[in-house]
Every structure is written in structure tokens, then in C-alpha cells.
Amino acid sequence: MSDIVIIGAGVIGVATAHALTARGITDITILDRDSVGSGGTGKSAGIVRCHYGVTSVAALALASLEFFENAEAELGQDIGFEQVGYLVGVGPENVEPFRASLANQRSLGVDTREIGHDEVAAMWPTAYLDDFATFCFEPRGGYGDGYATAQALATSLKAKGVTIRQGAKVTEIVVDGDKVTGVRLADGEVVPAGLVVVAAGAWSVPLVSPLGITLPIQPIWVQEVLIDPAVDLGAPPVFSDLVSKQYVHLRGGEMLFGNSSGEGAMTPIDDPDVYPSRATNETVELVVEKAMHRFPGIEDPRLATTATGVIDTTPDNNPIVSATGYAGLFIAAGMSGHGFKIAPALGRLMADIMLDGDTTLPHVVASEFRLSRYDDGEPLVSPFVYHGATGIR
Amino acid sequence: MPVTRILTCVKFVPDTADEVEFAADHTIGRPAAGSMLSELDEYAVEQALQLRDALPGSTVSVLTVGPEQAEGALRKALQMGADEAYLVTDDAIACSDVFGTVRVLTAAALTVPDVVVVLCGMSSTDGEMGVLPALLAGGLGWPLLSLAATLTVTEAGLRIERTDEVGTRTVEATLPAVVSVTDRSGEARYPTFKDVMAAKKKTVTRLDLAALGVAPAEVGAVAARVQVRDITRNPDRPPGRVVVDHEGSSVDELVAFLTAR
Numbered sequence: 001m002s003d004i005v006i007i008g009a010g011v012i013g014v015a016t017a018h019a020l021t022a023r024g025i026t027d028i029t030i031l032d033r034d035s036v037g038s039g040g041t042g043k044s045a046g047i048v049r050c051h052y053g054v055t056s057v058a059a060l061a062l063a064s065l066e067f068f069e070n071a072e073a074e075l076g077q078d079i080g081f082e083q084v085g086y087l088v089g090v091g092p093e094n095v096e097p098f099r100a101s102l103a104n105q106r107s108l109g110v111d112t113r114e115i116g117h118d119e120v121a122a123m124w125p126t127a128y129l130d131d132f133a134t135f136c137f138e139p140r141g142g143y144g145d146g147y148a149t150a151q152a153l154a155t156s157l158k159a160k161g162v163t164i165r166q167g168a169k170v171t172e173i174v175v176d177g178d179k180v181t182g183v184r185l186a187d188g189e190v191v192p193a194g195l196v197v198v199a200a201g202a203w204s205v206p207l208v209s210p211l212g213i214t215l216p217i218q219p220i221w222v223q224e225v226l227i228d229p230a231v232d233l234g235a236p237p238v239f240s241d242l243v244s245k246q247y248v249h250l251r252g253g254e255m256l257f258g259n260s261s262g263e264g265a266m267t268p269i270d271d272p273d274v275y276p277s278r279a280t281n282e283t284v285e286l287v288v289e290k291a292m293h294r295f296p297g298i299e300d301p302r303l304a305t306t307a308t309g310v311i312d313t314t315p316d317n318n319p320i321v322s323a324t325g326y327a328g329l330f331i332a333a334g335m336s337g338h339g340f341k342i343a344p345a346l347g348r349l350m351a352d353i354m355l356d357g358d359t360t361l362p363h364v365v366a367s368e369f370r371l372s373r374y375d376d377g378e379p380l381v382s383p384f385v386y387h388g389a390t391g392i393r
Numbered sequence: 394m395p396v397t398r399i400l401t402c403v404k405f406v407p408d409t410a411d412e413v414e415f416a417a418d419h420t421i422g423r424p425a426a427g428s429m430l431s432e433l434d435e436y437a438v439e440q441a442l443q444l445r446d447a448l449p450g451s452t453v454s455v456l457t458v459g460p461e462q463a464e465g466a467l468r469k470a471l472q473m474g475a476d477e478a479y480l481v482t483d484d485a486i487a488c489s490d491v492f493g494t495v496r497v498l499t500a501a502a503l504t505v506p507d508v509v510v511v512l513c514g515m516s517s518t519d520g521e522m523g524v525l526p527a528l529l530a531g532g533l534g535w536p537l538l539s540l541a542a543t544l545t546v547t548e549a550g551l552r553i554e555r556t557d558e559v560g561t562r563t564v565e566a567t568l569p570a571v572v573s574v575t576d577r578s579g580e581a582r583y584p585t586f587k588d589v590m591a592a593k594k595k596t597v598t599r600l601d602l603a604a605l606g607v608a609p610a611e612v613g614a615v616a617a618r619v620q621v622r623d624i625t626r627n628p629d630r631p632p633g634r635v636v637v638d639h640e641g642s643s644v645d646e647l648v649a650f651l652t653a654r
């Protein structure tokens with residue numbers, strides 16, 4: 001029997017196992033109903049940044065950066081991290097919270113600075129910038145590849161003796177009184193375990209509900225539009241545009257546009273497995289309008305294709321990393337669309353909570369991620385509120 | 394130069410990337426949000442746009458028969474660059490077999506003025522019968538150039554090349570004609586931003602059976618001569634077998650597995 005079972009081989013499940021092995025524990029089995037990285041991880045835009053108003057989350061992102069920067073050397077595999085930098089532009093209405101957030105980020109050690117229109121124009125010469133009030137630039141940001149990262153971690157875990165079982169769907173978490181004893185698979189097999197981590201994204205909800213645990217996680221369908229600029233734009237930084245409320249980055253020569261506001265492009269759905277795989281016409285038209293406004297310097301851009309995915313959103317747009325009322329049962333879910341960039345440190349946070357009940361990660365307050373925070377009326381929200389943007393900043 | 398119309402028949406189909414759902418009456422569920430312009434029809438739209446360049450004075454119209462949401466397929470074709478669109482929608486058409494659909498398309502091709510070429514994809518991605526272009530040519534009494542891999546304009550009409558296991562045939566017909574194109578005819582273009590924005594202003598003309606002079610009794614479930622009796626889903630593929638190696642022990646197992654195939 002394994003001491004520890006982790007349900008879900010997304011980036012969060014494998015990062016948790018990675019952190020456990022760093023503490024000398026290898027008696028771990030990861031179970032995935034499908035395959036490594038087959039969930040949200042494989043669809044992620046993979047943007048990496050530390051621009052967060054919530055101190056604990058910014059600190060997780062910062063600690064994760066070190067992993068992304070060193071992963072190739074540590075794991076001996078390319079994880080697809082492209083450190084092109086991360087740029088944020090805000091309108092006049094957001095200058096005040098923006099500067100306050102930047103000051104807070106710098107106090108944590110984030111390398112970020114306010115920059116002017118000239119500098120941005122040099123990075124994105126095709127962009128129209130007049131409706132921004134100011135910008136900041138994080139040179140250590142960029143984008144990664146969720147699938148490659150999860151695969152590289154999985155390969156390294158196997159080499160350390162961790163078992164990864166794909167095509168192993170958990171149908172039940174088995175408890176004895178108020179203590180977890182293992183999990184049951186679809187074919188009836190019981191995998192015994194002293195500790196169980198539920199890291200199954202939105203699919204975590206039905207796994208724990210029979211135990212009387214309610215996870216406030218809503219699956220949300222998100223849409224992305226890929227644009228062929230038909231010219232070489234080089235390797236500019238990821239651009240988070242808080243005026244048009246979109247993020248843009250270049251991937252294999254194509255520009256990936258995602259919506260960073262609720263407008264149309266974020267639709268709550270009932271079943272995280274049932275959603276259209278392409279964006280709607282309305283979303284395409286909206287993105288094209290925004291892109292034409294923002295990038296007038298790109299002469300003849302074309303609509304290449306669209307992609308969609310599901311994010312597992314909590315009421316405060318922040319993850320649940322928590323013990324439960326059952327001894328040995330833990331939750332690492334509800335990443336709310338930004339789980340990739342914080343995954344390495346979040347795995348460490350989960351491992352620390354499992355083994356010590358607390359974490360030694362700098363500036364990270366473990367209890368802020370507890371499941372009961374919603375009932376306690378203590379949601380994890382940024383003190384630096386941006387007007388018209390979702391709470392994931 | 395007189396106006397001539399290239400009419401492209403397109404279908405609004407469930408997204409091939411999504412899980413297919415069958416309704417109790419054996420029709421394929423068509424979730425509005427998860428449906429799209431059939432990928433095989435994108436080739437027909439592409440060829441229509443190229444043909445427009447080769448036939449001075451011509452315009453490209455797209456036509457579909459379907460529910461109100463089928464406008465989504467037409468919008469995509471308009472984004473690619475088609476000039477205008479027709480949506481034939483009528484409650485009586487629901488559950489038509491291919492003969493019913495062809496009855497409607499034939500009437501529409503004769504109602505829309507100045508049509509000289511009707512273009513179709515090689516098959517739909519949902520029904521996958523591939524007979525519609527031939528039936529449509531029959532209905533119109535026009536020659537059929539089927540399964541074209543290339544399409545060129547000649548003095549007398551059109552010439553296509555059809556490539557199959559045997560070889561390549563060159564076939565010609567006079568206009569008006571019906572042409573079906575394969576997925577080898579050339580990748581469909583990406584819509585430019587200008588076309589995407591222009592498409593918002595293009596018109597989609599709605600037609601019903603009365604406008605086409607088709608009696609409700611000629612189409613729909615009442616007229617269907619083909620009925621789907623049953624649908625059985627393929628069983629899930631069994632998971633792959635994992636061969637665990639202990640210092641070369643897997644070799645025999647692998648060889649046995651491969652020779653058994």
C-alpha cells in the first residue's frame with residue numbers, strides 16, 4: 001500500500017508529489033482517470049507572472065518562478081518555459097491600486113517596475129498605447145507549457161519511485177469514521193492510503209460531496225482566440241491589457257488572445273466535461289474588435305482558430321489548499337484559472353500542510369487557503385481592487 | 394458583364410471535436426453552441442471564393458437548410474469572404490431524409506437568381522452519406538462534377554480533376570453545373586480581420602417552404618423514405634496494455650504481441 005494517494009495528475013497533483021519527494025517521501029500513488037496533463041493543465045495558456053494583490057498568492061508565484069527557471073537543469077527535461085517577460089497596462093482609473101500593488105509585490109521580492117509608454121512601444125511597436133495611463137514590467141515573467149511541465153514532473157517522479165496510474169478513475173473516497181483509508185476505482189479496486197489529496201480540479205466536487213464536504217467550485221467555460229498576425233512579431237512580452245481586458249501572447253508565431261473579464265467569454269457550466277470546443281462567433285467578433293483597436297500596426301491579421309477549456313473557479317477566485325474534517329484527507333483544487341503559474345509552490349504548500357499543518361514558504365499564510373474561509377466570512381481577496389477586472393489580480 | 398452567382402451549399406453540424414449525442418428519435422443532437430460549419434464544406438467555400446476570382450462579375454452566395462441557429466455556419470462562410478447568405482428554415486423540414494433536403498436545396502437553387510454553379514463539400518461530417526451533390530444535380534437536371542481535387546474555368550464551363558486509387562481523371566462540364574470538392578482541393582483560408590468585421594454587415598436572407606414553392610408534404614418526417622432504425626455506439630476502446638520490463642524480459646512478450654497482429 002502507498003502511504004499517500006493523489007487524485008488527479010494535473011500540474012497540481014504532480015507538483016504536490018514533487019514537493020513530497022523533496023521531503024523524502026516517495027511512497028506515493030497518483031491516480032488519473034485519463035492521463036497526465038489531460039485536464040485544464042493541457043489547455044492552459046500558461047502565463048507566468050507575480051502580479052498579484054494577495055500577498056500569499058504573489059509569494060506562491062514568486063517561489064514558483066524559481067522552479068520554472070531551474071526546471072530544465074533539475075529535471076533534465078525541457079518544460080517549455082519562455083521567459084519573454086510580462087507586461088501590464090492599466091487605465092487612469094486603476095493607477096492608484098496598481099501602484100499600491102506594485103509596492104507590495106516589490107516588498108516581497110518581486111522584480112517589477114513601472115515603465116512608460118516609450119519603453120512599451122519598443123517592446124510592442126504594433127500596439128496602440130494612448131488609452132493606457134501606465135504600465136509595469138516583470139522581466140522574469142513569460143509563459144510556460146502546462147502539458148510539458150506536468151509530463152516532465154511525472155517522468156522525474158517515476159524515476160524517484162512514485163507510481164502514476166493513468167486510466168484509473170476514482171469513484172469513491174473510502175473513510176472509516178472520520179479517517180480516510182483509501183480510494184475506490186471505477187473497476188471496484190480499492191487503493192488503500194493513509195493520506196489522500198484531492199487534486200482533480202472541478203471534478204473534485206462530486207468526489208468529496210458524499211462525505212458531506214461542499215467545495216464551492218464552479219466550472220467555467222473559457223474561450224481563447226488564436227490570431228495569425230501574418231508578420232513576424234519577434235518575442236515580445238506577454239501583454240496583460242487591463243483597458244481592453246484581454247491578455248495576449250505569442251505562441252509559435254500565433255497570437256493567443258484570452259479574455260480577462262467576465263464579458264461573454266466566461267460562462268458557468270454544469271458539467272466540466274460538456275462544453276463546446278470552439279469559441280462562439282460573438283467571442284470571435286469581440287476579440288477581433290479589441291485586437292484591431294489594440295494592434296493597429298499589424299496590417300493584415302487573420303483569424304487562425306479558437307480553443308476553449310474549463311477553469312475551476314471559487315467564490316474568491318483563489319485556490320483551496322486545505323485539510324478537511326476527515327483525518328488524512330486534503331484538498332488542492334479550485335485554481336480559478338491561474339493554477340499553472342503557482343503550481344510548483346502550491347504543491348509545496350499542500351505538502352507542508354499535510355506533513356506539518358503549516359508552511360515555511362516565505363510570505364505565505366497557509367490558513368488563508370483553508371476551505372472553511374468561505375463559511376468564516378474570510379475570503380482571500382486583494383486589498384488593491386482593480387476596476388473592471390476579475391479578482392485574479 | 395452579367396452577374397452570375399456561385400451558390401455554395403453548407404451544413405451546420407455538431408462540432409466533430411465534441412462528444413456526439415443521439416436523441417431518442419435517432420437524430421444527432423445539435424447543441425447550438427457546439428455546432429459549426431462542416432469542415433468539409435469549408436473546402437467548398439474556399440473553392441467558391443477562388444472561382445469568384447476566376448469568373449469576373451460573379452458573387453458567392455452560401456445556402457443552408459436548418460434551424461435558426463444554423464446561421465452560425467453561414468456567418469463563418471461570410472467571414473471567410475462569401476458575399477451573402479440564404480437560410481432556409483421551416484418547422485416542416487425537421488427530420489427530412491436526404492431526398493427532402495435535396496428537394497429544398499433544388500428549389501432554393503432555382504429561386505436564388507442567376508446561379509450558374511452549385512458547389513458542395515464531398516460529404517457532411519455528421520450524416521456522412523456523400524450522395525447529396527449527385528441527387529441535387531439530378532434534381533436540377535444539371536451535370537455533376539463530383540469529388541473535385543482541382544477546379545478550373547474553361548471556355549465552355551468548368552474542368553475538374555478527380556483523384557482516386559486508380560489515378561486522376563479530368564472531367565469537364567458546361568454551365569450551369571453542380572460541383573462537389575474533396576478535402577484535397579486546398580486548405581480553407583483564415584478569415585482576415587477585415588472580412589470578420591465586414592461579415593457582421595452582410596445579409597442573411599431567410600426563406601421558408603412557401604417562398605420556395607415546396608409543399609410541406611414533400612419534406613420532413615412525413616415524406617422521409619429513409620429511416621434510421623437504431624444507433625449503437627461503438628464500445629470504448631480498452632486501455633492499452635503495459636508491458637513491464639525486468640532486465641529484458643519484455644522482449645519475448647513484445648515479439649509475441651507483434652507477431653499475433
Ligand SMILES: Cc1cc2nc3c(=O)[nH]c(=O)nc-3n(C[C@H](O)[C@H](O)[C@H](O)COP(=O)(O)OP(=O)(O)OC[C@H]3O[C@@H](n4cnc5c(N)ncnc54)[C@H](O)[C@@H]3O)c2cc1C
Binds near residue numbers: 034308
Ligand atoms: C484555457 C485556459 C487557460 C489558462 N491560462 C492560464 C494561465 O495563463 N496561467 C495560469 O497560471 N493558469 C492558467 N490556467 C489555469 C491552469 O491551467 C489550471 O489552474 C491548472 O492547470 C489546474 O491544474 P490542476 O492539476 O488543478 O487541474 P487539471 O489539470 O484539470 O487536473 C485534474 C486532473 O484530475 C483528473 N481527474 C478528474 N476526475 C478524476 C477522478 N475521478 N479520478 C482520477 N482522476 C480524475 C483529470 O483527468 C485531470 O487530469 C488556464 C486554464 C485554462 C483552461
